[in-house]
Amino acid sequence: MLYLDNAATTPLRTEVLEAMLPYMKENFYNPSSVYGPARKVRSALDDARVAVANAINAKTEEIFFTSGGTESDNWAIKGTLAAFSAKNGDTPPHIITSAAEHHGVLYVCKHLERKGVEVTYLPVDGEGFVSPETLEAAIKPNTAIVSIMLANNEVGTVQPMARLAEVTRSRGVLFLTDAVQAVGHIPVDVEGLGVDMLALSAHKFGGPKGIGALYVKKGTALLPVLQGGAQERNRRAGTENVAGIVGLGAAIRLATEEIPRELPRITALRDTLTDTILKTIPHTRLNGPKSHDRLPGNVNISFRFIEGESLLLHLDMMGCCASTGSACSSGALEPSHVLMALGLDHAQANGAIRFSLGGNNTEADIPALMQILTPAVQKLRTLSPLYDDFLKTKE
Amino acid sequence: MEYSEKVMDHFMNPRNVGEIEDASGIGTVGNEQCGDIMRVFLKIEGDVIIDASFKTFGCGAAVATSSMVTEMVKGKTISEVMTITNEAVMKALDGLPAVKAHCSVLAEEAVQAALWDYSQESGITIEGLMPPKSDHGH
Ligand SMILES: Cc1ncc(COP(=O)(O)O)c(C=O)c1O
Numbered sequence: 001m002l003y004l005d006n007a008a009t010t011p012l013r014t015e016v017l018e019a020m021l022p023y024m025k026e027n028f029y030n031p032s033s034v035y036g037p038a039r040k041v042r043s044a045l046d047d048a049r050v051a052v053a054n055a056i057n058a059k060t061e062e063i064f065f066t067s068g069g070t071e072s073d074n075w076a077i078k079g080t081l082a083a084f085s086a087k088n089g090d091t092p093p094h095i096i097t098s099a100a101e102h103h104g105v106l107y108v109c110k111h112l113e114r115k116g117v118e119v120t121y122l123p124v125d126g127e128g129f130v131s132p133e134t135l136e137a138a139i140k141p142n143t144a145i146v147s148i149m150l151a152n153n154e155v156g157t158v159q160p161m162a163r164l165a166e167v168t169r170s171r172g173v174l175f176l177t178d179a180v181q182a183v184g185h186i187p188v189d190v191e192g193l194g195v196d197m198l199a200l201s202a203h204k205f206g207g208p209k210g211i212g213a214l215y216v217k218k219g220t221a222l223l224p225v226l227q228g229g230a231q232e233r234n235r236r237a238g239t240e241n242v243a244g245i246v247g248l249g250a251a252i253r254l255a256t257e258e259i260p261r262e263l264p265r266i267t268a269l270r271d272t273l274t275d276t277i278l279k280t281i282p283h284t285r286l287n288g289p290k291s292h293d294r295l296p297g298n299v300n301i302s303f304r305f306i307e308g309e310s311l312l313l314h315l316d317m318m319g320c321c322a323s324t325g326s327a328c329s330s331g332a333l334e335p336s337h338v339l340m341a342l343g344l345d346h347a348q349a350n351g352a353i354r355f356s357l358g359g360n361n362t363e364a365d366i367p368a369l370m371q372i373l374t375p376a377v378q379k380l381r382t383l384s385p386l387y388d389d390f391l392k393t394k395e
Numbered sequence: 396m397e398y399s400e401k402v403m404d405h406f407m408n409p410r411n412v413g414e415i416e417d418a419s420g421i422g423t424v425g426n427e428q429c430g431d432i433m434r435v436f437l438k439i440e441g442d443v444i445i446d447a448s449f450k451t452f453g454c455g456a457a458v459a460t461s462s463m464v465t466e467m468v469k470g471k472t473i474s475e476v477m478t479i480t481n482e483a484v485m486k487a488l489d490g491l492p493a494v495k496a497h498c499s500v501l502a503e504e505a506v507q508a509a510l511w512d513y514s515q516e517s518g519i520t521i522e523g524l525m526p527p528k529s530d531h532g533h
Contacts, residue, residue, distance in 0.1 A: 306452065307453050307454055309455060310455050317403070335430070345427075350427065383409065383452075384450060385433075385434040385450040385451065386432060387452075388414070
């Protein structure tokens, strides 16, 4: 099988599974208990926290474990608004985000908007970039938080984060970045980026699903959204997902160690794959940045005259896994909000496929894919009335 | 979302793909906005559909319903074709996921649009046939 959907999720690494297993078997104790065996479990959590902190250049006390990217995004936004309202009383808070965010941020904002929160959705340019000037102009006296993703899951745009965060810092506004697609793939340094909060998720870099973390810079006014026990230093209640946390620690350690080797290798694969498709198959275009500010594994191509789902199905039948935009929007009828935000028309957005490369991919996968892709595109084009119409206008 | 084996068969091996050069009627429905465009070609002799073909831009269900509906109309009389509903197309495919039901509606409408084209060209009135809607609010 040809797996080219690493942005949806990655296979759990064997080393990570091995690290996790003892915490689902003999080391089952509750890390909050006081006896010896439980203290051993507690120290495994501490260890994982160090691994996460080191990976993003944070302090261990700034790392809070959550159930994944979605919870981290929800907590950061809702917890910031709660703190804002506690301080500012009835003043309605204002959120700034971008039109190309993951649903984990976008739908939180839409939900809050219905409850009376003001939201500004910043436009992105044709490659998915937010401009610092546009951000600066959108800040209001009641802006509580700016949430802009570090790397886009559909088109791979890596934002000029340090410049964006600098804008908010000088205005005293908190900055959250969803770095779910970035961590473990490109170097991420919270100090260098200058963000206040950062969301990450283990299953995007060889770890298990259902575990992630939120980095919260020391001194950030963030209230809990899950009330209950005193876990995570009173800020995120609930008995810890011990095996998951151990897995997150092991995975982030491995992935960040390997960045110097994997980043150039996967980037080269990405560029070869992109060039091969664009050269071999006519009427194709690359969506997202053409510059180096693009995730190493992301290739997003629009195939004119055909519809993405039908191409995906074809690839699937031939043993190749890819995706149209985000996994959640395949099956829905709406074209990707990200591609629409980039200014694509419906036809281009409907014909887009994302191939996302990861540690499991090699050079041999490119000819293997092309062997399936080229005839599939050809076949669907012979089916397409739009292709007929196009050929007729050319005659 | 899961497609039936029948749907996958008609998607991977679509029947009646292509144009009919001397078609008696051609119907195109849908638009790029909704992601599906179907074009159905009918060859009619006397009262009978002697051949049918299609070209479709769209998802797996759109291709499968076009393929199935062209199979269903072949050899039928015009009045028999008028009774083919989208439910019948869905049933023949062992069902469609709920979000894809509109594809079967499009297939029914594409056939009716081709019949409309035929009736306009030939001056023959077809009982119960409505002019095609110009656009689709999907
Ligand atoms: C950019 C981005 N944010 C958030 C998420 C959600 O993360 P999780 O699946 O851990 O909830 C994902 C992936 O699904 C993502 O790609």
